[in-house]
Every structure is written in C-alpha cells, then in structure tokens.
Amino acid sequence: MSLYFTYVMIGLAIAMPVGAITVEMTKQGLKNGFIHGWAVGIGGMTIDLLLIMALYLGLANFLALPYIQMPLWIVGAVFLLILAYDSIKNADKDITLAGEKVTKSFFSTYRNGILVASSPGNLVFWVSVFGAVLADSFAENGANQFIIVALGILTGILMHDIGLLTIVSLTRKVMNRNMIKWTSIIAGILLFGFACYFIYEFIIDLKNFI
Template structure:
C-alpha cells in the first residue's frame, strides 16, 4: 500500500505540469464538456499503459540512444505544429455551450487524445520520465512492486485529469462561445510552444551527437 500511495503522488506530480495532453484535454472540455475532455485523457492513458508495458520489456534503453531520439523530437515538433494549426483554424467550430448536446463523438475525441499522446517527441518525454521512476522501482524491488508502482502512477494521472476537468466543466458554465473560441486559439499557441521545446531538444541532442 505504501508503494501504491508513493507512486500515486508521483503520478500526480508528473501530470501537474502543463503538457500537450493537458492542453488538448482542456480545449475539448471547454468546447464539448467533461466527458469529451475525459475522452482525451483516456486516449493519453491508453498510450501510457502501452508505454509502461514497453518499459517493462526494455524500450527505455532503445529510446535513450541519441540517434534514436533526434528524429523523434523533430517529428514530434512537426506533429504538434499541425495540431496547433488545426486548433487555431477550427477554434470557432464544434463548440457546444453548457446544456447543449455535443456534435462531436466521444470516440473522435478519444482518438484525438491518442494522436497527441503518440506524438514521437511526447513519447520520448514520457518514456524518460516513466523510465527514471519505474526503472528505479523495478531495480530496487521486484516485478510485482513495479506493477503496483505503475498502477499508482496511472491513478495519480487519473486524479489529476478528473480534478482538472471538474474545474474546466465549472468554468464552462459561465463562458460564452467567443471565450471558448479564444481558449482554443490559446491552446493552439501552447501547442506551438511545445513544438518549439521539442525543436530545442532536437538541437541539443544534435550538438551533443556532433
């Protein structure tokens, strides 16, 4: 139980910094309500689950290689630029105010969450975080504790997502269509920012590699 609670707090700490998934989740939550924001989170956690399995079987060692990371960072940057552009371009579309029925399907939003989560640069970032935390658990204990630690981390992410979306759902009730539109534009700008961060990581890796 102590291991679970420890890694639940670790998962919460990992999820707290604003990332691409958080931006997309907030945007969809504002546009279409709690469950659509939650769908993005579920999409992200689906990929997190696969990443944890991959780490268990040794993926972290492969992705830690500089010549593997470099193309992933730059591809991830391109991916986020495309998402950011789409967020700004379609800022005034698919908006449903509180009390209205969303026009966008739950599964469509879920797929958005998966697409953001599988951005190559995002994968490298999360593998580096998960790898450090979970590998330590695996090395210092045993595989059973690794599983408990992984469940704890996922639980922490769930707590973060639900808390965030409750705030978003409450805020949405008092927001106008224009305010939601501008929130989507800001979300697009943040995705551009993360793309810039990925490019920065690419340049750093390139300099070290040379």
C-alpha cells in the same frame, strides 16, 4: 499499500506540469464538456499503459538512444504544429455550450488524445521522465511489485485528469462561445510552443551528438 499511495503521489506530480495532452484535454473539455475532455485523457493514459508495458519488456530503452531520439523530436514537433494549426484554424468550430447537445463523437476526442500522447517527441519526453521513475522502481522493488507501482502512477494521473476536468466543466458554465473560441486559439499557441521546445531539444541533442 504504502508503496501504492507513494506512487499515486508521484503520478500526480508527473501529471501536474502543463503539457500538450493537458492543453488538448482542457480545450476539448471547454468545447464539448467533461466526457470529451476525459476522452482525451483516456487516450493519453492508453499510451501511458503501453509505455509501462514497453518498459517492463525492456523496449523503452530503445527510445532513449540518442540517434533514435533526435529524429523523434522533429517528427513530434511536426505532429504538434499540425495540431496547433488545427486548434487555431477551427477555434470557432465544434463548440457546444453548457446545456446544448454535443455532436462530436467520443471516439474522435479519444483519438486526439492518442495522437497527442503518441507524438514521437512526446514519447521521448515521457520516457525520460515517466520511464526514469518506473525504471528506478523496477530496480528497487523488482518485477513482483512493478505492477503496484505502475497502477499507483496511473491512478495519480487519473486523479489529476478528473480534478482538472471538474474545474474545466465548472468554468465552462460561465463561458460564452467567443471566450471558448479564444481559449482554443491560446491552446493552439501553447501547442506551437511545445513544438518549438521539441525543435530546441533536437538542436541540443544534435550538438551533443556531433
């Protein structure tokens, strides 16, 4: 059990830094409430689970190859630029204030979570961080305890998502439509920033490759 709780803490630490999935989760949580914000988080965790399976099968190493990573950074940047544009353009749409009936479907926000998490650039980022932790645990603890380690990390990520969305849900109760609209615009700007980061990583990898 100590191994499990150790990796729960590591999962929390991995999820803490603000990333594209956190931005999208917060935006949807403010616009449509806890469940829709969590739907984004579940979409992200779906990709996390697939990454764990890929690493276990040895497929994640393929994404770590330099000539595979470089185009993925660019494609990932395009993914995030599209999401950033949509977030800013539709900032005043699909807003449901606390107490109002939500019209947006759970599946559509879950799909958003999958899209953000499966952005190629995001996959490269997570393989480098998330994959390194899992690869190290696989080497140290072997295949038998790999599942415990993976479950610990996923539990930590889940705890982070629930904690964040609880705060978002409480904040949403005192926010009006205009405040939520500007939050969506800020989220779009942040997503644009992550896209620029992916482009920067592409340039660095290209220089190193040449």
